[in-house]
Amino acid sequence: MNPSDDILIIENKKIDVENPIIIEGVPDIGLVGSIAVSHMVAEQNFEEVGYIKSDLFPPVMVVHDRKVLNPVRIFQKEKLIAILSEIPIDPKAGFILSKRLTEWYKEKDAQLIISISGTPIQERIDIDEPQVFGTSNNEEILKKMEESGVQILQEGFISGFYALILKNSIEIGLNSSILLAQCYSSYPDPGAAASILKILNKMADLNVDVKQLIEQAEDLKVNYRALMEQTNASIQRESKVDVPTMYR
């Protein structure tokens, strides 16, 4: 039997919420998205409501608190839906997953998609409070982001999985935004994840306490080391995609 290119979104519990806000945390630079979303769902007691499966994903299952779990899971709390991946998404899987996810967001009539990532900075070691940059395809959301303390990107480019989410969102009429915290390029960065969560607290009326995240930063860096190593390898494969000459 050949592996299939399908991506299936399985809802263990029917997700029936009007105009949800979707928060995405997929491993990429600094693992900012994965760390932020993982902390948010644990700290705010989100309920696990589903998972995503595909033959395009690496053959990995994760174990947390003695439970064997799918590595790409869906969580919900009231109007918020969180997508958390604990495996790096390779380019081929990324193309199909981004398309399937945005279609699913459309079915759910999502009011906003917030993708969380990082932007590497050489001087990160000297920065105590990383700044958060962002962009969106909706002017009103850009204003709200600015009010929440996000520095809006004036020029630049987004690449990788979240670029596809943004592209597909524009095509099918969804409001999408990306938050990028200053981070280390090759190391897990809980400090950058904390900066993002402070912004999310304002943007999505959350109340995530980041104190524990900062206090346990060293432990988290040890726990996320293997995922960071796999993600760095995945980013290197992805970086073979040409970026526009003016940004090189």
Added chain:
Amino acid sequence: MIRRYYIIKGNANNSFRETYWHINYCSCNNVEPLTEFNESKEALIATMDMPCVEKEKIEVTSEENCIRVFAPTTKGFCFKRDINLPFSTDPEKVLATFKKGILVIEIPKKVKHYKIEIK
């Protein structure tokens, strides 16, 4: 944890080359730290992510063509990395700093060519 070093100084032609055998008797597993390199004309800068490590317990040894890093963590494993240099360095000029769980090693390249001023 018992760790020992055997250092043999000098060789037949009495050069200053030193050879270090770093014998690690600790029972923990060695793990390579996540590492980044930045190279310029003058130096190679290696940064290593080493969480759960105490500055006092980090050991960095430098040779002309190799930098060795070893650090036990509080989590029951050790970070270990040997960097084989594609150039020669002056071992005594290698600098290392540790801040926020990140070790930065600045490895200057030995100058081999001088521009001679013509008088």
